[in-house]
Amino acid sequence: MQVSVENTSALERRMTIGVPAERIEIEVNKRLQQTARKAKIPGFRPGKVPMSVIRQRYEDGARQEALGDLIQATFYEAVVEQKLNPAGAPSVEPKTFEKGKDLEYIATFEVFPEFTVAGFESISVERLSADVADSDLDNMLEILRKQNVSFEVVDRAAQNEDQLNIDFVGKIGGEAFAGGSATGTQLVLGSGRMIPGFEDGLVGAKAGEERVLNLTFPEDYQNLELAGKTAEFTVTVNTVSAPTLPELNETFFKQFGIKETNIEGFRTEVRKNMERELRQAIKSKVKNQVMDGLLAANPIEVPKALLENEVNRLRVQAVQQFGGNIKPDQLPAELFEEQAKRRVELGLIVAEVVKQFDLKPDDTRVRELIQEMASAYQEPEQVVAWYYKNEQQMNEVRSVVLEEQVVDTVLQKASVTDKAVSYEEAVKPVEAPQAD
Known part of the structure:
Protein backbone atom coordinates (compact mmCIF):
# COMPACT_ATOMS: atom_id res chain seq x y z
CA MET A 1 0.00 0.00 0.00
CA GLN A 2 1.38 3.40 -1.01
CA VAL A 3 0.51 6.52 1.01
CA SER A 4 1.38 10.20 0.53
CA VAL A 5 0.13 13.10 2.65
CA GLU A 6 -0.24 16.78 1.75
CA ASN A 7 -0.96 19.52 4.29
CA THR A 8 -3.55 21.76 2.63
CA SER A 9 -4.13 23.94 5.74
CA ALA A 10 -3.23 24.00 9.41
CA LEU A 11 -5.62 21.11 10.14
CA GLU A 12 -6.67 19.71 6.74
CA ARG A 13 -4.81 16.76 5.25
CA ARG A 14 -5.06 15.40 1.69
CA MET A 15 -3.94 11.78 1.70
CA THR A 16 -3.46 9.73 -1.49
CA ILE A 17 -3.67 5.98 -0.94
CA GLY A 18 -2.84 3.24 -3.45
CA VAL A 19 -4.08 -0.32 -2.95
CA PRO A 20 -2.55 -3.13 -5.06
CA ALA A 21 -4.88 -4.89 -7.49
CA GLU A 22 -3.86 -8.26 -5.99
CA ARG A 23 -5.32 -7.26 -2.60
CA ILE A 24 -8.54 -6.20 -4.27
CA GLU A 25 -8.91 -9.51 -6.11
CA ILE A 26 -8.28 -11.47 -2.89
CA GLU A 27 -11.12 -9.61 -1.19
CA VAL A 28 -13.44 -10.01 -4.19
CA ASN A 29 -12.74 -13.77 -4.33
CA LYS A 30 -13.42 -14.13 -0.60
CA ARG A 31 -16.87 -12.66 -1.07
CA LEU A 32 -17.60 -14.76 -4.14
CA GLN A 33 -16.62 -17.93 -2.28
CA GLN A 34 -18.91 -16.98 0.60
CA THR A 35 -21.73 -16.38 -1.87
CA ALA A 36 -21.10 -19.72 -3.62
CA ARG A 37 -21.67 -21.64 -0.37
CA LYS A 38 -25.21 -20.31 0.07
CA ALA A 39 -26.37 -19.18 -3.40
CA LYS A 40 -29.61 -20.76 -4.66
CA ILE A 41 -29.67 -20.95 -8.45
CA PRO A 42 -32.18 -23.09 -10.40
CA GLY A 43 -30.58 -26.26 -11.81
CA PHE A 44 -27.81 -26.42 -9.21
CA ARG A 45 -27.65 -27.87 -5.74
CA PRO A 46 -26.70 -25.43 -2.93
CA GLY A 47 -22.92 -25.20 -2.69
CA LYS A 48 -22.40 -26.86 -6.10
CA VAL A 49 -22.83 -23.83 -8.37
CA PRO A 50 -19.78 -23.42 -10.66
CA MET A 51 -17.61 -20.42 -9.78
CA SER A 52 -17.95 -19.16 -13.37
CA VAL A 53 -21.70 -18.82 -12.84
CA ILE A 54 -21.21 -17.22 -9.43
CA ARG A 55 -18.73 -14.74 -10.88
CA GLN A 56 -21.03 -13.91 -13.79
CA ARG A 57 -23.95 -13.16 -11.50
CA TYR A 58 -22.35 -11.68 -8.40
CA GLU A 59 -18.92 -10.29 -9.23
CA ASP A 60 -20.01 -6.66 -9.74
CA GLY A 61 -21.72 -6.51 -6.37
CA ALA A 62 -18.87 -8.34 -4.63
CA ARG A 63 -16.34 -5.93 -6.17
CA GLN A 64 -18.27 -2.84 -5.02
CA GLU A 65 -18.57 -4.27 -1.52
CA ALA A 66 -14.89 -5.18 -1.42
CA LEU A 67 -13.82 -1.74 -2.62
CA GLY A 68 -15.97 -0.03 0.02
CA ASP A 69 -14.56 -2.20 2.81
CA LEU A 70 -11.01 -1.78 1.52
CA ILE A 71 -11.30 2.00 1.49
CA GLN A 72 -12.38 1.95 5.15
CA ALA A 73 -9.68 -0.53 6.15
CA THR A 74 -6.81 1.07 4.22
CA PHE A 75 -7.74 4.57 5.39
CA TYR A 76 -7.45 3.40 8.99
CA GLU A 77 -4.15 1.63 8.22
CA ALA A 78 -2.81 4.75 6.53
CA VAL A 79 -3.62 7.18 9.36
CA VAL A 80 -2.03 4.78 11.85
CA GLU A 81 1.05 4.45 9.66
CA GLN A 82 1.30 8.24 9.22
CA LYS A 83 0.53 8.85 12.92
CA LEU A 84 -2.42 11.10 12.09
CA ASN A 85 -5.42 11.74 14.35
CA PRO A 86 -8.52 12.42 12.20
CA ALA A 87 -11.13 14.76 13.71
CA GLY A 88 -13.94 13.48 11.51
CA ALA A 89 -14.88 11.19 8.66
CA PRO A 90 -12.89 11.69 5.42
CA SER A 91 -14.21 12.88 2.08
CA VAL A 92 -13.16 10.17 -0.41
CA GLU A 93 -12.49 10.85 -4.09
CA PRO A 94 -11.49 7.83 -6.29
CA LYS A 95 -8.71 8.44 -8.82
CA THR A 96 -8.59 4.95 -10.40
CA PHE A 97 -11.41 2.51 -9.89
CA GLU A 98 -11.00 -0.01 -12.74
CA LYS A 99 -10.99 -3.79 -12.67
CA GLY A 100 -7.52 -5.29 -12.85
CA LYS A 101 -5.80 -2.05 -11.85
CA ASP A 102 -4.54 -0.76 -8.53
CA VAL A 117 -1.40 23.83 27.15
CA ALA A 118 0.51 26.67 28.78
CA GLY A 119 0.02 30.03 30.46
CA PHE A 120 -1.27 28.79 33.84
CA GLU A 121 0.69 31.56 35.57
CA GLU A 142 -39.54 33.76 53.73
CA ILE A 143 -38.82 32.96 50.08
CA LEU A 144 -40.18 29.44 50.58
CA ARG A 145 -43.31 30.84 52.21
CA LYS A 146 -43.85 33.32 49.37
CA GLN A 147 -43.43 30.55 46.81
CA ASN A 148 -46.33 28.75 48.49
CA VAL A 149 -48.57 31.78 49.03
CA SER A 150 -52.36 31.44 48.78
CA PHE A 151 -54.87 34.17 47.91
CA GLU A 152 -58.26 35.04 49.39
CA VAL A 153 -60.78 37.42 47.80
CA VAL A 154 -61.08 40.72 49.69
CA ASP A 155 -63.35 43.76 49.41
CA ARG A 156 -60.83 46.60 49.21
CA ALA A 157 -58.61 48.51 46.83
CA ALA A 158 -55.79 46.55 45.21
CA GLN A 159 -52.28 46.75 46.65
CA ASN A 160 -48.90 45.50 45.47
CA GLU A 161 -48.59 41.71 45.93
CA ASP A 162 -52.37 41.30 45.60
CA GLN A 163 -53.65 38.93 42.91
CA LEU A 164 -56.19 40.38 40.51
CA ASN A 165 -58.49 38.53 38.17
CA ILE A 166 -58.83 40.78 35.11
CA ASP A 167 -60.14 41.07 31.57
CA PHE A 168 -58.31 43.41 29.22
CA VAL A 169 -58.29 44.53 25.61
CA GLY A 170 -55.25 46.19 24.06
CA LYS A 171 -55.44 48.43 20.99
CA ILE A 172 -52.88 50.25 18.87
CA GLY A 173 -54.28 53.09 16.76
CA GLY A 174 -57.79 51.96 17.72
CA GLU A 175 -57.24 48.42 16.40
CA ALA A 176 -56.92 45.33 18.61
CA PHE A 177 -53.63 43.46 18.10
CA ALA A 178 -52.70 39.80 18.41
CA GLY A 179 -51.91 38.74 21.97
CA GLY A 180 -53.13 42.01 23.42
CA SER A 181 -56.37 40.75 24.97
CA ALA A 182 -57.34 38.19 27.61
CA THR A 183 -60.23 37.27 29.89
CA GLY A 184 -60.13 35.88 33.42
CA THR A 185 -56.34 36.09 33.70
CA GLN A 186 -54.67 36.10 37.11
CA LEU A 187 -52.09 38.83 37.71
CA VAL A 188 -50.03 39.48 40.85
CA LEU A 189 -49.27 43.20 41.15
CA GLY A 190 -45.55 43.84 41.35
CA SER A 191 -44.61 40.57 39.64
CA GLY A 192 -43.26 42.36 36.57
CA ARG A 193 -45.14 40.00 34.31
CA MET A 194 -46.70 42.77 32.21
CA ILE A 195 -45.07 45.69 30.38
CA PRO A 196 -43.95 48.66 32.52
CA GLY A 197 -46.88 50.71 33.87
CA PHE A 198 -49.55 48.00 33.48
CA GLU A 199 -49.39 46.64 37.02
CA ASP A 200 -48.72 50.06 38.59
CA GLY A 201 -51.80 51.37 36.81
CA LEU A 202 -54.03 48.88 38.65
CA VAL A 203 -52.87 49.71 42.18
CA GLY A 204 -55.89 51.15 44.03
CA ALA A 205 -58.46 49.55 41.70
CA LYS A 206 -61.46 47.69 43.16
CA ALA A 207 -63.50 44.74 41.94
CA GLY A 208 -65.88 45.83 39.16
CA GLU A 209 -63.79 48.87 38.26
CA GLU A 210 -62.62 49.58 34.70
CA ARG A 211 -59.38 51.41 34.00
CA VAL A 212 -57.83 52.65 30.75
CA LEU A 213 -54.03 52.48 30.61
CA ASN A 214 -52.01 54.26 27.92
CA LEU A 215 -48.63 52.50 27.80
CA THR A 216 -45.60 52.17 25.55
CA PHE A 217 -43.95 48.85 24.77
CA PRO A 218 -40.20 48.79 25.57
CA GLU A 219 -37.82 49.32 22.64
CA ASP A 220 -36.29 45.88 23.32
CA TYR A 221 -39.65 44.09 23.56
CA GLN A 222 -39.40 40.48 22.33
CA ASN A 223 -42.15 41.00 19.74
CA LEU A 224 -40.44 43.38 17.31
CA GLU A 225 -43.79 44.35 15.73
CA LEU A 226 -44.86 45.90 19.07
CA ALA A 227 -41.49 47.24 20.28
CA GLY A 228 -41.64 50.99 20.95
CA LYS A 229 -45.32 51.34 20.07
CA THR A 230 -47.98 53.02 22.24
CA ALA A 231 -51.05 51.01 23.14
CA GLU A 232 -54.31 51.61 25.00
CA PHE A 233 -55.41 48.88 27.41
CA THR A 234 -58.97 48.77 28.76
CA VAL A 235 -58.81 46.67 31.94
CA THR A 236 -61.76 45.36 33.96
CA VAL A 237 -60.97 44.13 37.48
CA ASN A 238 -63.11 41.12 38.36
CA THR A 239 -61.74 40.31 41.81
CA VAL A 240 -59.03 41.44 44.23
CA SER A 241 -57.35 38.74 46.37
CA ALA A 242 -54.92 39.34 49.21
CA PRO A 243 -51.91 37.06 49.79
CA THR A 244 -51.75 34.77 52.81
CA LEU A 245 -48.37 33.28 53.71
CA PRO A 246 -48.42 29.70 55.05
CA GLU A 247 -47.48 28.98 58.64
CA LEU A 248 -44.19 27.24 59.35
CA ASN A 249 -45.78 24.04 60.61
CA GLU A 250 -45.77 20.30 59.94
CA THR A 251 -48.12 20.66 56.97
CA PHE A 252 -45.77 23.16 55.37
CA PHE A 253 -42.68 21.03 56.06
CA LYS A 254 -44.21 17.97 54.38
CA GLN A 255 -44.50 19.86 51.08
CA PHE A 256 -40.71 19.70 50.81
CA GLY A 257 -40.46 15.99 51.57
CA ILE A 258 -38.82 16.65 54.93
CA LYS A 259 -39.62 14.29 57.78
CA GLU A 260 -38.96 16.88 60.48
CA THR A 261 -42.09 18.07 62.29
CA ASN A 262 -40.61 21.06 64.15
CA ILE A 263 -39.14 24.36 63.05
CA GLU A 264 -35.65 23.59 64.39
CA GLY A 265 -35.36 20.42 62.34
CA PHE A 266 -36.72 22.17 59.25
CA ARG A 267 -34.22 25.02 59.63
CA THR A 268 -31.41 22.45 59.90
CA GLU A 269 -32.46 20.76 56.66
CA VAL A 270 -32.83 24.06 54.80
CA ARG A 271 -29.42 25.18 56.04
CA LYS A 272 -27.87 21.95 54.70
CA ASN A 273 -29.37 22.62 51.28
CA MET A 274 -28.16 26.22 51.33
CA GLU A 275 -24.63 25.14 52.29
CA ARG A 276 -24.64 22.59 49.48
CA GLU A 277 -25.80 25.27 47.02
CA LEU A 278 -23.10 27.61 48.35
CA ARG A 279 -20.33 25.07 47.79
CA GLN A 280 -21.53 24.36 44.29
CA ALA A 281 -21.81 28.06 43.42
CA ILE A 282 -18.29 28.86 44.63
CA LYS A 283 -16.85 25.83 42.84
CA SER A 284 -18.68 26.78 39.63
CA LYS A 285 -17.41 30.37 39.68
CA VAL A 286 -13.83 29.23 40.20
CA LYS A 287 -14.16 26.71 37.38
CA ASN A 288 -15.58 29.33 34.98
CA GLN A 289 -12.65 31.67 35.68
CA VAL A 290 -10.15 28.87 35.14
CA MET A 291 -11.77 27.84 31.86
CA ASP A 292 -11.90 31.45 30.65
CA GLY A 293 -8.21 31.77 31.52
CA LEU A 294 -7.28 28.58 29.69
CA LEU A 295 -9.11 29.79 26.58
CA ALA A 296 -7.42 33.19 26.66
CA ALA A 297 -3.95 31.68 27.18
CA ASN A 298 -4.30 28.90 24.61
CA PRO A 299 -5.87 30.06 21.32
CA ILE A 300 -6.30 27.04 19.05
CA GLU A 301 -7.86 26.31 15.68
CA VAL A 302 -10.99 24.17 15.85
CA PRO A 303 -11.65 21.37 13.33
CA LYS A 304 -14.75 22.19 11.29
CA ALA A 305 -16.10 18.67 11.73
CA LEU A 306 -16.07 18.98 15.53
CA LEU A 307 -17.65 22.43 15.37
CA GLU A 308 -20.42 21.18 13.09
CA ASN A 309 -21.12 18.21 15.36
CA GLU A 310 -21.39 20.48 18.40
CA VAL A 311 -23.69 22.92 16.56
CA ASN A 312 -25.98 20.01 15.68
CA ARG A 313 -25.94 18.82 19.29
CA LEU A 314 -26.95 22.29 20.50
CA ARG A 315 -29.71 22.43 17.89
CA VAL A 316 -31.18 19.17 19.20
CA GLN A 317 -30.96 20.44 22.79
CA ALA A 318 -32.74 23.67 21.84
CA VAL A 319 -35.62 21.77 20.21
CA GLN A 320 -35.90 19.46 23.22
CA GLN A 321 -35.91 22.41 25.62
CA PHE A 322 -38.32 24.71 23.83
CA GLY A 323 -40.37 22.18 21.87
CA GLY A 324 -42.46 23.31 18.93
CA ASN A 325 -42.99 21.78 15.52
CA ILE A 326 -39.51 22.38 14.20
CA LYS A 327 -36.63 20.16 13.15
CA PRO A 328 -33.14 20.82 14.58
CA ASP A 329 -31.63 21.51 11.15
CA GLN A 330 -34.18 24.30 10.59
CA LEU A 331 -32.49 26.39 13.30
CA PRO A 332 -29.76 28.68 11.86
CA ALA A 333 -26.28 27.36 12.61
CA GLU A 334 -25.00 30.85 13.43
CA LEU A 335 -27.21 30.94 16.54
CA PHE A 336 -25.02 28.25 18.11
CA GLU A 337 -21.59 28.72 16.53
CA GLU A 338 -20.08 30.88 19.29
CA GLN A 339 -21.22 28.55 22.08
CA ALA A 340 -20.21 25.48 20.07
CA LYS A 341 -16.73 26.92 19.38
CA ARG A 342 -16.18 27.58 23.09
CA ARG A 343 -17.28 24.06 24.01
CA VAL A 344 -15.05 22.41 21.43
CA GLU A 345 -12.04 24.55 22.35
CA LEU A 346 -12.48 23.81 26.03
CA GLY A 347 -12.96 20.12 25.34
CA LEU A 348 -9.68 19.97 23.43
CA ILE A 349 -7.79 22.05 26.00
CA VAL A 350 -9.09 20.10 29.00
CA ALA A 351 -8.29 16.79 27.27
CA GLU A 352 -4.75 18.02 26.62
CA VAL A 353 -4.29 19.04 30.29
CA VAL A 354 -5.44 15.55 31.31
CA LYS A 355 -2.91 14.05 28.90
CA GLN A 356 -0.03 16.36 29.85
CA PHE A 357 -0.40 15.75 33.58
CA ASP A 358 -1.52 12.11 33.26
CA LEU A 359 -4.66 12.78 35.30
CA LYS A 360 -7.04 9.99 36.25
CA PRO A 361 -10.36 10.24 38.15
CA ASP A 362 -9.70 10.03 41.88
CA ASP A 363 -11.89 7.25 43.33
CA THR A 364 -12.21 9.01 46.69
CA ARG A 365 -13.42 12.21 45.05
CA VAL A 366 -15.82 10.23 42.87
CA ARG A 367 -17.42 8.71 45.98
CA GLU A 368 -17.51 12.08 47.78
CA LEU A 369 -19.27 13.70 44.82
CA ILE A 370 -21.85 10.90 44.64
CA GLN A 371 -22.49 11.21 48.38
CA GLU A 372 -22.83 14.98 48.04
CA MET A 373 -25.46 14.60 45.30
CA ALA A 374 -27.22 11.80 47.19
CA SER A 375 -27.50 13.91 50.36
CA ALA A 376 -30.25 15.95 48.68
CA TYR A 377 -32.54 12.88 48.70
CA GLN A 378 -34.49 11.22 51.53
CA GLU A 379 -32.73 7.86 51.11
CA PRO A 380 -29.12 8.81 50.22
CA GLU A 381 -27.77 5.25 50.64
CA GLN A 382 -30.11 4.01 47.91
CA VAL A 383 -29.01 6.80 45.58
CA VAL A 384 -25.33 5.96 46.15
CA ALA A 385 -26.02 2.30 45.43
CA TRP A 386 -27.91 3.23 42.25
CA TYR A 387 -24.95 5.22 40.94
CA TYR A 388 -22.53 2.37 41.52
CA LYS A 389 -24.79 -0.02 39.62
CA ASN A 390 -25.11 2.32 36.61
CA GLU A 391 -21.89 2.46 34.60
CA GLN A 392 -23.07 5.29 32.36
CA GLN A 393 -23.87 7.51 35.37
CA MET A 394 -20.54 6.55 36.96
CA ASN A 395 -18.68 7.62 33.83
CA GLU A 396 -20.46 10.98 33.91
CA VAL A 397 -19.44 11.46 37.56
CA ARG A 398 -15.85 10.46 36.73
CA SER A 399 -15.82 13.08 33.95
CA VAL A 400 -16.96 15.77 36.40
CA VAL A 401 -14.28 14.76 38.91
CA LEU A 402 -11.61 14.71 36.21
CA GLU A 403 -12.62 18.22 35.19
CA GLU A 404 -12.36 19.31 38.84
CA GLN A 405 -8.86 17.82 38.95
CA VAL A 406 -7.97 19.87 35.86
CA VAL A 407 -9.16 23.00 37.69
CA ASP A 408 -7.08 22.07 40.75
CA THR A 409 -4.02 21.52 38.54
CA VAL A 410 -4.39 25.00 37.05
CA LEU A 411 -5.00 26.62 40.45
CA GLN A 412 -1.65 25.33 41.71
CA LYS A 413 0.10 27.70 39.27
CA ALA A 414 -2.52 30.41 38.72
CA SER A 415 -2.76 33.69 40.62
CA VAL A 416 -5.50 33.07 43.21
CA THR A 417 -7.04 35.74 45.43
CA ASP A 418 -9.40 34.77 48.26
CA LYS A 419 -12.34 37.06 49.01
CA ALA A 420 -14.89 36.77 51.82
CA VAL A 421 -18.40 37.76 50.73
CA SER A 422 -22.00 37.36 51.83
CA TYR A 423 -24.04 34.27 51.03
CA GLU A 424 -26.19 36.26 48.60
CA GLU A 425 -23.18 37.50 46.65
CA ALA A 426 -21.58 34.06 46.57
CA VAL A 427 -24.63 32.30 45.09
CA LYS A 428 -25.60 35.14 42.76
CA PRO A 429 -25.27 33.97 39.13
CA VAL A 430 -22.61 35.66 37.04
CA GLU A 431 -24.28 37.86 34.43
CA ALA A 432 -23.49 36.86 30.87
CA PRO A 433 -21.99 39.62 28.69
CA GLN A 434 -24.60 41.37 26.57
CA ALA A 435 -24.32 41.05 22.82
CA ASP A 436 -24.56 44.13 20.62
Missing part, protein backbone atom coordinates in the same frame (compact mmCIF):
# COMPACT_ATOMS: atom_id res chain seq x y z
CA LEU A 103 -7.10 1.22 -6.55
CA GLU A 104 -6.04 4.79 -5.93
CA TYR A 105 -8.12 7.29 -3.97
CA ILE A 106 -7.77 10.61 -2.19
CA ALA A 107 -9.06 11.05 1.36
CA THR A 108 -9.45 14.63 2.60
CA PHE A 109 -9.97 15.15 6.32
CA GLU A 110 -9.10 17.30 9.31
CA VAL A 111 -6.85 16.31 12.18
CA PHE A 112 -6.99 17.30 15.82
CA PRO A 113 -4.75 20.30 16.57
CA GLU A 114 -1.44 19.48 18.21
CA PHE A 115 -0.53 21.88 21.01
CA THR A 116 0.76 22.11 24.54
CA SER A 122 -1.18 34.24 33.58
CA ILE A 123 -4.59 33.09 34.85
CA SER A 124 -6.13 35.16 37.66
CA VAL A 125 -8.86 33.65 39.84
CA GLU A 126 -10.93 35.27 42.58
CA ARG A 127 -12.03 32.52 44.96
CA LEU A 128 -15.02 33.48 47.10
CA SER A 129 -15.73 32.26 50.61
CA ALA A 130 -18.96 32.69 52.57
CA ASP A 131 -21.09 31.23 55.36
CA VAL A 132 -24.83 30.73 55.72
CA ALA A 133 -25.77 33.26 58.42
CA ASP A 134 -28.97 33.04 60.45
CA SER A 135 -30.29 36.07 58.55
CA ASP A 136 -29.67 34.23 55.24
CA LEU A 137 -31.64 31.27 56.59
CA ASP A 138 -34.48 33.55 57.69
CA ASN A 139 -34.61 35.11 54.22
CA MET A 140 -34.73 31.68 52.60
CA LEU A 141 -37.64 30.63 54.81
